[in-house]
Amino acid sequence: MSIHLSGWDDTIVALATPQGIGAIGVIRVSGKESFHILNQLFPSKDLTAQASHTIQVGYLKEDDQVLDEVVLSLFKGPRSYTGEDVIEISCHGSPFIQEQVIRAITKKGARLAKPGEFTQRAFLNGKLDLAQAESVADLIASNTEASRKTALHNMRGGFSSDLKQLREQLIRFSAMIELELDFSQEDVEFADRTALKQLIDELDGSIQQLIRSFSLGNVIRNGVQVAIIGKPNAGKSTLLNALLNENRAIVSDIAGTTRDTIEEVININGILFRLVDTAGIREHTADIIEQIGVAKSLEKMNASDIVLYLFDVNETTAEELKAFEQTLKEKNIQYLLVANKTDTAKLGSIQAITHMPYAISISAKTHTGIDVLKQALTQKAISGDVNTEATIVTNARHYDALLKLSQSLTDVRNGMHDQVPGDLLALDIRQCLHYLGLITGEITNEDQLDFIFSKFCIGK
Numbered sequence: 001m002s003i004h005l006s007g008w009d010d011t012i013v014a015l016a017t018p019q020g021i022g023a024i025g026v027i028r029v030s031g032k033e034s035f036h037i038l039n040q041l042f043p044s045k046d047l048t049a050q051a052s053h054t055i056q057v058g059y060l061k062e063d064d065q066v067l068d069e070v071v072l073s074l075f076k077g078p079r080s081y082t083g084e085d086v087i088e089i090s091c092h093g094s095p096f097i098q099e100q101v102i103r104a105i106t107k108k109g110a111r112l113a114k115p116g117e118f119t120q121r122a123f124l125n126g127k128l129d130l131a132q133a134e135s136v137a138d139l140i141a142s143n144t145e146a147s148r149k150t151a152l153h154n155m156r157g158g159f160s161s162d163l164k165q166l167r168e169q170l171i172r173f174s175a176m177i178e179l180e181l182d183f184s185q186e187d188v189e190f191a192d193r194t195a196l197k198q199l200i201d202e203l204d205g206s207i208q209q210l211i212r213s214f215s216l217g218n219v220i221r222n223g224v225q226v227a228i229i230g231k232p233n234a235g236k237s238t239l240l241n242a243l244l245n246e247n248r249a250i251v252s253d254i255a256g257t258t259r260d261t262i263e264e265v266i267n268i269n270g271i272l273f274r275l276v277d278t279a280g281i282r283e284h285t286a287d288i289i290e291q292i293g294v295a296k297s298l299e300k301m302n303a304s305d306i307v308l309y310l311f312d313v314n315e316t317t318a319e320e321l322k323a324f325e326q327t328l329k330e331k332n333i334q335y336l337l338v339a340n341k342t343d344t345a346k347l348g349s350i351q352a353i354t355h356m357p358y359a360i361s362i363s364a365k366t367h368t369g370i371d372v373l374k375q376a377l378t379q380k381a382i383s384g385d386v387n388t389e390a391t392i393v394t395n396a397r398h399y400d401a402l403l404k405l406s407q408s409l410t411d412v413r414n415g416m417h418d419q420v421p422g423d424l425l426a427l428d429i430r431q432c433l434h435y436l437g438l439i440t441g442e443i444t445n446e447d448q449l450d451f452i453f454s455k456f457c458i459g460k
């Protein structure tokens with residue numbers, strides 16, 4: 001690989017564990033000076049004389065002053081995560097010590113690593129392709145079984161091997177076209193075209209499957225935002241508590257939470273649902289449509305993947321619900337109608353909701369119907385069958401390239417249909433290969449790489 005990156009010959013250092021006090025802090029050093037630098041700070045052994053993948057215990061010293069007692073893990077390039085010489089220093093987890101150790105290393109000639117630079121080097125050294133490298137970030141960010149599983153699948157090259165297969169098919173296709181070119185004077189064309197069409201159908205099938213998987217991938221990676229809408233006293237807080245009861249997700253601070261809405265994250269069947277209790281709808285307006293019109297609720301509704309409309313079964317008419325539905329349908333928003341307080345439902349109100357056969361009946365108070373509601377939420381979120389063994393595309397950049405790839409493939413198909421000369425078809429196929437290369441990183445540029453890896457954390 002011959003991409004030139006400025007500073008990519010440097011030896012880099014960064015804290016790999018979180019900032020702050022801990023039992024142990026791990027500092028990573030990667031680059032051709034790693035062993036030379038550490039040898040100067042670790043006088044008890046000649047590190048270059050030690051075998052790769054061994055650990056060494058001793059004192060880290062700077063000008064005869066002991067900085068810490070540490071464990072060093074040695075990785076000799078290319079047998080390391082980055083493919084370069086790597087030394088990891090496990091020191092005591094004091095921010096002061098860590099800072100001192102890092103400073104001592106930079107004084108010997110290393111520089112601080114940029115976010116994601118270790119993984120970027122792994123990519124540049126051919127240890128991972130770009131799709132795999134990106135899934136490393138996803139793996140770190142994973143917070144459910146499903147997001148861990150897909151990221152791990154992709155990091156281990158699941159997606160990459162699908163792409164490799166696509167690539168081989170395209171190249172085979174290209175070869176067949178070329179064969180046709182060679183023989184175009186003779187009459188071999190017809191026979192070859194059926195084989196070509198079959199191949200293009202296979203390719204298209206695989207690509208469409210990957211494209212379709214993104215709706216699920218997106219859900220797995222980003223979770224699902226659910227706006228809970230309802231009149232005052234409909235039971236929104238009670239429902240939230242009922243849902244949170246068994247399913248509170250382990251999630252730290254969630255970016256983008258606005259202050260005037262309550263946002264709770266729960267894990268249902270491995271998917272993170274961000275439940276937003278909208279504030280706007282609390283304003284007292286008799287007309288439900290007017291209530292929906294409240295700017296803030298509308299905003300939240302539009303930003304949501306699913307709107308959960310909670311209503312008190314005793315206080316709500318079928319007309320109201322119909323009007324509400326109409327609004328959501330016009331906006332093309334997915335919704336669930338949820339009838340609450342069915343434990344106290346009067347006959348008349350039951351009749352009203354029988355006009356709404358798809359409304360889910362619950363009692364937030366007694367927890368009746370909560371499981372059915374959870375099931376309905378999950379189903380709305382992942383609409384369609386889920387093949388958990390197949391690759392799931394979770395990355396918007398990959399999705400985008402796949403859409404373009406699919407378009408180019410359509411160009412090839414149309415070209416074949418229109419009897420376009422083979423050399424023009426070959427151009428479209430090259431375009432297909434280009435989009436594949438964008439995903440795996442065979443085709444890329446420095447700015448794009450910097451952008452992708454800058455989203456990583458420091459030390460990764």
Ligand SMILES: Nc1nc2c(c(=O)[nH]1)N(C=O)[C@@H](CNc1ccc(C(=O)N[C@@H](CCC(=O)O)C(=O)O)cc1)CN2
Nearest residue numbers: 026028053073075078079080081082083088127136460
């Ligand atoms: N201490 C530590 N833990 C870690 C990492 C790390 O870099 N350091 N990882 C990093 O994110 C992950 C593990 N990934 C790794 C991937 C490759 C190699 C490695 O040394 N590969 C060599 C040799 C393989 C072998 O001998 O079996 C190679 O690929 O040639 C190490 C860690 C998670 N845990």
Ligand SMILES: Nc1nc2c(ncn2[C@@H]2O[C@H](COP(=O)(O)OP(=O)(O)OP(=O)(O)O)[C@@H](O)[C@H]2O)c(=O)[nH]1
Nearest residue numbers: 231232233234235236237238340341344363364365
């Ligand atoms: N019988 C019965 N009462 C319920 C049920 N769910 C909620 N309630 C009661 O309805 C009242 C309002 O419930 P909340 O959960 O505070 O309603 P809310 O929609 O959050 O109300 P606001 O915060 O005003 O918007 C409370 O007295 C609840 O105990 C239910 O399923 N059955």
